Structures are given as structure tokens and as C-alpha cells.
Amino acid sequence: MGDVGWDGDEIVAFRMHLPSKIAYHNAGPGNPRRGNILVWEQPLAARLKGEPLTLDTRVETASILYRTLSLFGITFLIVAVAVRAAPVVGDTARRESRSRLGAGRYAERRRRPPAACEARPAPLAAALLAV
Numbered sequence: 321m322g323d324v325g326w327d328g329d330e331i332v333a334f335r336m337h338l339p340s341k342i343a344y345h346n347a348g349p350g351n352p353r354r355g356n357i358l359v360w361e362q363p364l365a366a367r368l369k370g371e372p373l374t375l376d377t378r379v380e381t382a383s384i385l386y387r388t389l390s391l392f393g394i395t396f397l398i399v400a401v402a403v404r405a406a407p408v409v410g411d412t413a414r415r416e417s418r419s420r421l422g423a424g425r426y427a428e429r430r431r432r433p434p435a436a437c438e439a440r441p442a443p444l445a446a447a448l449l450a451v
Contacts, residue, residue, distance in 0.1 A: 338358065
């Protein structure tokens with residue numbers, strides 16, 4: 321390789337993104353990093369001499385993706401049950417309010433229009449009828 325300005329103090333790094341929880345690794349302190357990333361580093365001079373770098377790791381069999389999908393699935397089921405139960409809860413509350421008010425008073429209250437909506441002749445119509 322031609323002269324590219326390297327002096328041998330550079331670092332060669334191997335980075336592995338693992339899909340499962342890490343049970344064991346020999347990557348050194350500061351590992352695993354964010355997102356189950358392991359990094360093995362070796363000086364460039366040692367790498368050019370051919371010194372071996374042993375990458376050793378053991379992971380659990382269940383993947384993080386499986387756990388995440390399971391969590392989303394359970395959340396979806398809980399939401400579906402809650403949405404399905406909402407009409408039942410609303411109906412129960414409506415029945416309870418009827419029983420507290422009494423069936424007759426509840427029905428009367430629902431049929432009677434509010435005072436603001438009562439039928440009154442419009443001023444123009446009243447003027448035309450008066451003529």
C-alpha cells in the first residue's frame with residue numbers, strides 16, 4: 321500500500337450489531353454499547369503485523385425483535401379489549417342514571433326540548449298574523 325499518511329497509531333475496529341440480549345462477550349470495558357452493539361478494537365500496527373483478534377460473544381436464543389413484536393401484540397390485544405368493553409361500560413352508566421332518576425322522569429327529561437328551543441312565533445310571522 322502506498323504512503324497515505326498513517327503512522328500506526330490508528331485503531332482498527334470491528335463492530336457487531338447483535339439481534340439478541342448479550343449473555344457474554346470479550347469486547348472489553350464499555351461494551352455493549354447502545355442498541356446491543358459490541359466493538360472490538362486493535363491498533364493498526366498490531367493488525368498489520370498479523371496479530372489475531374479474537375471476537376467471542378454469546379447471545380440468548382430469543383431475539384429482541386420477537387420480544388418487541390410480542391409487546392406490541394399484547395398492547396394491541398389490551399386496546400382491542402378496552403374498545404370492545406367501552407359500549408358495555410357506557411350502557412351500564414346509562415342504565416344506572418335511568419335507575420337513579422326513575423324511568424319516567426328520565427324519559428320525560430329526554431323528550432322535552434330545552435327552553436331555548438321551544439316553539440315561539442317569529443317576530444315577522446307575528447306581525448303578519450296581527451294584520
